[in-house]
Amino acid sequence: MPEKHYGSARMEHKQDLINNTKFNNIPFKEIIDYLNNKLGTSYREKNKKTMSLITARFKDGYNVEDFKEVIDIKYIDWINDTKNKKYLRPETLFGNKFDSYLNQSKLNKTENKSSMKSNFCEKCGSTLLNGKCPDC
Numbered sequence: 104m105p106e107k108h109y110g111s112a113r114m115e116h117k118q119d120l121i122n123n124t125k126f127n128n129i130p131f132k133e134i135i136d137y138l139n140n141k142l143g144t145s146y147r148e149k150n151k152k153t154m155s156l157i158t159a160r161f162k163d164g165y166n167v168e169d170f171k172e173v174i175d176i177k178y179i180d181w182i183n184d185t186k187n188k189k190y191l192r193p194e195t196l197f198g199n200k201f202d203s204y205l206n207q208s209k210l211n212k213t214e215n216k217s218s219m220k221s222n223f224c225e226k227c228g229s230t231l232l233n234g235k236c237p238d239c
């Protein structure tokens with residue numbers, strides 16, 4: 104089927120483009136803007152230390168969504184914590200603990216998911232919608 108082959112070749116080409124531009128095209132601004140919006144700060148995406156940390160994490164294989172997740176989870180963790188609040192900065196967030204921060208977020212999500220799993224209808228086992236069974 105020539106059409107199908109054409110389609111997958113295009114996909115591969117697109118993937119190549121993504122891989123080639125990966126480290127030349129790191130969205131420093133998007134990440135720092137996200138952090139600044141969240142914290143009300145004015146960190147600069149052109150800061151050399153910040154750029155090198157973000158680049159290092161991208162080389163580890165992380166993406167923009169991972170950065171936003173780490174910012175979100177540590178924001179919730181630290182914003183009301185007078186002792187740790189000062190660590191809500193690029194140097195700490197994007198440093199060598201990035202991986203454990205990110206997994207902290209994944210762990211919290213798993214907890215949410217498993218608590219949702221108990222939301223099943225006792226009669227038919229369907230997932231409840233807003234506490235009501237859609238099938239009964």
Ligand SMILES: [Zn+2]
Nearest residue numbers: 224227236239
């Ligand atoms: Zn039911």
